[in-house]
Amino acid sequence: MTLSGAAYVVKFLREQGVEVVFGYPGGSILEIFDAMAADGIRFVLTRHEQGAVFAADGYARATGKVGVCMATSGPGATNLITGLACAHMDSVPIVAITGQVYSHLLGTDAFQEADTFGITMPVTKHNFLVRGAGELPSVLRQAFHIAGTGRRGPVLVDIPRDAAQGVVRSEKADLDLPGYRPTEEGHPLQLRRAAEALVGAHKPVIWAGGGVVAAGAAAELRALAEALGAPVMTSLMGLGVMPADHPLNLGMVGMHGTPWANWAVHRCDLLFAAGVRFDDRATGKLERFAPDAQLVHIDIDPAEIGKLLKAVVPVVADLGTALPAVRALVVQILNGNQRLIGRSGTGPAADAGTTAGAEPGAASEAAAAADHSRKEWLASIAAFRAGSRWPPITHAGPGMHPGEVMLALARASEGKATLVADVGQNQMWAAQLYPVHAPRRFLTSGGLGTMGYALPAAIGAQMGTPDEQIIVIAGDGGLQMTSPELATIAEHRLPIKIFLINNGHLGMVRQWQELFFKERYMAVKIAGPDFVKLAGAYGLTGMRVDSVKDLDATIASALSTPGPVLVDCVVQPTANVFPIVPPGKGVDQMIDKAE
Amino acid sequence: MRHTLSVLVEDKPGVLTRIAGLFGRRAFNIDSLTVAGTERPGYSRMTIVTRGDRHVMEQIEKQLYKQINVLKVSNLTSAPAVERELVLIKVQADGQSRAAVTQIVNIFRARIVDVAPRSLVVEVTGDREKIEAILSMLRPFGIKEVVRSGPVAVSRGHGSLAMPDETPSPQAPSLDDRDVPAAGDVAAESSFAGMK
Numbered sequence: 001m002t003l004s005g006a007a008y009v010v011k012f013l014r015e016q017g018v019e020v021v022f023g024y025p026g027g028s029i030l031e032i033f034d035a036m037a038a039d040g041i042r043f044v045l046t047r048h049e050q051g052a053v054f055a056a057d058g059y060a061r062a063t064g065k066v067g068v069c070m071a072t073s074g075p076g077a078t079n080l081i082t083g084l085a086c087a088h089m090d091s092v093p094i095v096a097i098t099g100q101v102y103s104h105l106l107g108t109d110a111f112q113e114a115d116t117f118g119i120t121m122p123v124t125k126h127n128f129l130v131r132g133a134g135e136l137p138s139v140l141r142q143a144f145h146i147a148g149t150g151r152r153g154p155v156l157v158d159i160p161r162d163a164a165q166g167v168v169r170s171e172k173a174d175l176d177l178p179g180y181r182p183t184e185e186g187h188p189l190q191l192r193r194a195a196e197a198l199v200g201a202h203k204p205v206i207w208a209g210g211g212v213v214a215a216g217a218a219a220e221l222r223a224l225a226e227a228l229g230a231p232v233m234t235s236l237m238g239l240g241v242m243p244a245d246h247p248l249n250l251g252m253v254g255m256h257g258t259p260w261a262n263w264a265v266h267r268c269d270l271l272f273a274a275g276v277r278f279d280d281r282a283t284g285k286l287e288r289f290a291p292d293a294q295l296v297h298i299d300i301d302p303a304e305i306g307k308l309l310k311a312v313v314p315v316v317a318d319l320g321t322a323l324p325a326v327r328a329l330v331v332q333i334l335n336g337n338q339r340l341i342g343r344s345g346t347g348p349a350a351d352a353g354t355t356a357g358a359e360p361g362a363a364s365e366a367a368a369a370a371d372h373s374r375k376e377w378l379a380s381i382a383a384f385r386a387g388s389r390w391p392p393i394t395h396a397g398p399g400m401h402p403g404e405v406m407l408a409l410a411r412a413s414e415g416k417a418t419l420v421a422d423v424g425q426n427q428m429w430a431a432q433l434y435p436v437h438a439p440r441r442f443l444t445s446g447g448l449g450t451m452g453y454a455l456p457a458a459i460g461a462q463m464g465t466p467d468e469q470i471i472v473i474a475g476d477g478g479l480q481m482t483s484p485e486l487a488t489i490a491e492h493r494l495p496i497k498i499f500l501i502n503n504g505h506l507g508m509v510r511q512w513q514e515l516f517f518k519e520r521y522m523a524v525k526i527a528g529p530d531f532v533k534l535a536g537a538y539g540l541t542g543m544r545v546d547s548v549k550d551l552d553a554t555i556a557s558a559l560s561t562p563g564p565v566l567v568d569c570v571v572q573p574t575a576n577v578f579p580i581v582p583p584g585k586g587v588d589q590m591i592d593k594a595e
Numbered sequence: 596m597r598h599t600l601s602v603l604v605e606d607k608p609g610v611l612t613r614i615a616g617l618f619g620r621r622a623f624n625i626d627s628l629t630v631a632g633t634e635r636p637g638y639s640r641m642t643i644v645t646r647g648d649r650h651v652m653e654q655i656e657k658q659l660y661k662q663i664n665v666l667k668v669s670n671l672t673s674a675p676a677v678e679r680e681l682v683l684i685k686v687q688a689d690g691q692s693r694a695a696v697t698q699i700v701n702i703f704r705a706r707i708v709d710v711a712p713r714s715l716v717v718e719v720t721g722d723r724e725k726i727e728a729i730l731s732m733l734r735p736f737g738i739k740e741v742v743r744s745g746p747v748a749v750s751r752g753h754g755s756l757a758m759p760d761e762t763p764s765p766q767a768p769s770l771d772d773r774d775v776p777a778a779g780d781v782a783a784e785s786s787f788a789g790m791k
Contacts, residue, residue, distance in 0.1 A: 121613060122620055126663045129608060146663060179605060179666045303657035306650070 005133035006031035006164040008171070009097065010039045012140045018068050020463050022046055022055040024079075026072020027112060029099025031164035044459065044492065047484035049076050051456035053083025054482070056094050058457030061443045062418060063464040064216065066093045066148045073099045074112030077158070078119065082450060085123040087154040089447025090237060091214060093147040094154040095140075096124075103131065103160045116158045125153030133166030141173035150182030151301040152214050182300060186317030186325065193313045194272070194296045195329035199337070200366070201270030202373030204230040205290070207253065210237030210446070211275015211299055212319055218439040220323035221274060222246070227331050229374050230272070231381060233261040235282050236431055238275070239442040244415060244435030250381065254282035255581045256428040260385040262587035265290050273297045275319050278308040279447065288586025298322050337367030389579075391433055394593055396575040400548050402426065402501045405569050406433035409471065409499065412555045417469040418443065420461055422454035422478035425507035428577045430473045452481030455498070459485060462494045469559070472498040476528045477506045483534070489564045490539035497558050498540075498566040500531055503573045511576045516583070535566035546570035597626070598652055599678060599748045602641040602659055603667040606632065610664045614641060617662065623647065623655050627745030638666070642747045671748045678748040682726050683708075684717040687737035696736055703729045714739060722746075 003011065009032050013021065020042045025033045036043055046052040049071040056067030071080050077098040087094045101110045117129040126146050128139045139157055147155040198204055212221050218241045225232045225248050232242050233250040242249040251258035253265055262284075265271065271293040276282070283289040286308060297304075297311035298319060305314040315322060341364045393403040406429050409417075415435035421427040421444040436442040443461055445453040454474045462470045479500055489496055501507075510524040535542030541561050545554040545568070558565045579592035604610050611630055618625050626644040633640045645655060652670065659668045671678070688696045693715070700707055700717055703725065709716035719729050723746070730741070 117609060118612065121609065122616055127609075131608075177663060180663045301661070303654065303661050306653060 003168045003171075004031065004035070004164065005130075005136050005159070005166045005168055006035040007038070008133070008136050008168040009140065009159070009164070010035040010041055012137070013041060013068065014039065016066075016144055018066075020044060020059065020460075021068045021070055022052040022059070022460060023070030023097075024049045024052055024072070024076060025070075026074075026076045026099060028073035028101055028161050029070060029076070029097075029159075029164075031161065032070065032097070032099065032159070044463065044488065046456060046459070046488050048482070049079035050083055050452070051459070051482055051485045051488065053080045053087070053094065053096060054450075054453055054456035055460035055463075055485075055488075056096070057083060057087050057092050057453075057460065058420060058443055059460030059464040060087075060092050060094055061090075061457070062440055062461035062468070064214075064440065065464070066095055066144055067460060067464075068095050068097070070097045071099070072112065073101055073116065074114045076112075077116040078114055080156075081119065081123060082448075084120055084154045084156065086445050086448040086450040086453065088123050088125065090210060090445065091152045092154065093152040095143050095147050096120075096154060096156040098156060098158050099164070100129070100158045100160040102162050104162075106160065116156070120156045120158075123154075124156050125151075127156040127158070129158045130160065130163045133163045133168050134170070136163065136168055137171050137173035138176070141175055142177060145175060145177070146180060150180070151211075151299075182318070183302070183316045184300075184318040184321055186298065186315045186322040188325075190313060190315045191317075191322060191325045192329055194298065194315055195326050195333060197270055197294060197296050197313055198228055198230065198272055198326070198330055199333045200370055201230075201268075201294075202370055203264075203268045203377045204228070204270040204272060204374065205250075205265050205268040205293075206230050206232040206272045206274065207235070207265070207276050208232055208238040208241040208274050209235040209276030212238055212241045212323075213275075213439040215275065215300070215319035215323075216439075217275075217319040217323045218242075220320070220327065224323055224327040224330065227327055227334070229378065231264060231378060233257070233265060235276050235279065236444065236446045239431060240436040240439040243437045245437075248378075252431055253587065254279075255284065256432060256577050256579070257282075257581075257587070258385075258390070258432075259388040259579055259590055259592070260381055262581065262590055263384050264381050265293075266586065266588040268293045271295050273299075273311075274323065275299060277304045283308070284581045284587040284589075285585055288588055298326075334367075337364065337371075340364035341368050389592060392578050392592065394576065394578050396572045398572070399546060400551065400569065400571045401575050402429045402503070402569070402571045403433050403575075404548050404551060405499060405501065405571065406430055406473075408551045408555050410434050412552065412559055413469060413471065417441070417471045418461060418465065420444070420454045420458040420470060420472050422472075422474035423449045423451045424475050424478065424509075425503075425511065425575075425577050426473050426475040426478070426501040428508075429501070432577075434473075451475075451478040453478070455479060455482045455489075456485045458496045458498075459488055459492075459494060462496055463492075470494075470496045472496060474498065474500060475507060476500060476502045476504065476531070477526055479531075480526070480528055486535065486538040486540060486564075486566070493563050495562065496564050498535075498564070499555075499558075500566060500568050501571055502528070502531065502568050503571050503575065504528070505573055507575075508577070510574070514574075514576070515580075531566060531568040535568075541565040542568065544568040544570065596646065596648065596672075598645050598647065598670055598672045599676070599746065600641075600643045600645060600655070600659070601669045601671055601748055601750075602643060602665060603633070604630075604639050604641060604662075605664040605666065606637050606639045607664050610639070610662075611641075613662055613664065614643075614659070617658055618643075618645070618655075621654070621658060623651065623658075627743075629745045629747055642745070644746055669750065671750055675751040676748050677751060678722050678746050679720055680723070680726055680746040681744040682719050682730075683740075683742040684719065684730065684733060684738060685740040686715055686717060686733045687713060687739060688715045689713050692736055696733065699729065699732045703732075705729060
């Protein structure tokens, strides 16, 4: 039996185990939609193509599987760009399928023609322009393979109408990618050097990022930290790698990170960076970031290693294989040291008499010293932490502070929900104050900082993890960017609870204008609709809370109400996120206005 | 510092755009870029002349490797390599100066490929020093137009870009006539085994 190109696309998606496709139809992709109608694959119509790509992104981040979205040619495809760029920055596996005008019309400025292949090249991991139905089996297989392996990322497949209408004679799918062979196993020598560096360090800090989440290696990272007794800080993308309340967890580093993570990284003698890319929001001024530390950097992408800071021990590897290997070596070395210490005694005086000779004596001494120093190091971080102002809630007038909403949400959900945070102040308060206990429980646009992300991403997250409580945190600016997706949420009765941090401002920009532009405000007051009425108009339950005394009751009511709920949390209009590392400063130069 | 990179790529639509776009987006410098087919159908070789310190060059090579369609990147700058560029020079030459120009052309083993009453077109092939030398010699006569191919390069010795490098021939290039193959040979084998 021969299939049309369009029918093959849908059959292939089924075979890949794709559960849901997010998208928006149009002229050049009609054949594929027709094939989906015949097949009955689950399809979610968003209200804008940007919503579709964010939903696929949220699905991918929540599940670890490849998210799929579709759009038509021209404007449909260009509306995907922001979401593709967002997924590219945060290494999220997405396959985007776009319709394209007939091949013979390419380059003629046909109706709804855009150079999708050219436009999306810099914002995808890879992309394809299909030249005939016969290419579809190989191209689709390669697209899913590239998106979901190595350093994950978005892949776009542009399908002209004639390829969708054409016949697929052979379904033999060729995975011939001679230039794509991600390194999975780290070099044994480098892994050993990494382990030795960790064991020899007196003041180590482990830094875990989104790469640990992508590799499914959070438990391994935790085991490594515990084996050594080394503190762990995370990037924004790494939140949840360590349970929030784990004694070795220092929380997030960076501009709005915890003061003690920033304090520790500035003073550490070894930085073990796993799956991080040294984003400027995390490092601050690079010269002041871990200035006295040796750097061990493990990443699956060789181009990330040495990009911004030179690593003494560079390791190209999948963290899923590298972290267990390093841990095994660390345990082996520690046990060996224990034996040495046991044999030679603990004091320098005992060394002279040992039959093992001077070398084991010196080694045991060094091991004992490092072990002792690590305990002192943890104690000194704990002491600094005890003196830090936390939670960093700085009231700016009467009413609720947004941080109080996060703390109340943490109490009500016991930190078990999946938070989908938008971008800006709301995102930072959520990252600071909501306890993320597991990976894939804090979804946010980190690298690109895409406002409007949270609402549509929550759709994908909820569909991918139907048993999880999905909570959206968004500001009134970001929510208004993609609020039409409220209709999608209502249509599918997704039990998403939306907490709108409504301060009537583009808060983060307002904060920067206040702090760094002499309080000269421009374009930061933003009007909005009556959000409770808006929720009602879309068929959601709307609620409003504007005082701390009603907060717990409102949140409890929202979480127990079936179906989607939007809670308009009216907060202090001029609250700022503190503490902050001012732009261009080092992480040790964090300021807290309340002090 | 100037570097010559030889990059083996799959001959797929858009691959030139990908490489050029990568250099543009990451603010890497391109002095010249040439691309054409290889001994094997479906693969192209790019010769890219670029500039950068060690850190920049490391990034350029890693970012090139990251491209799905890139199979192999070789920096021919530190390795023994032959580098050649083809240049067409339209130079003013009337009855009086034609003989002088022709003499220079002969000295450089260049060729005259077009003659007009008031000008000549000179074809010259060589490495950078030779090209710069003939240009400086012809400049006083009045150069009307210069068209350069950009350099292409290949490593000396038996090893090829398609194979893991074998020990290259230590033979230094002859200084007076670099068009003569260095002993050690030029017969690079085109095996694609063990790519990348």
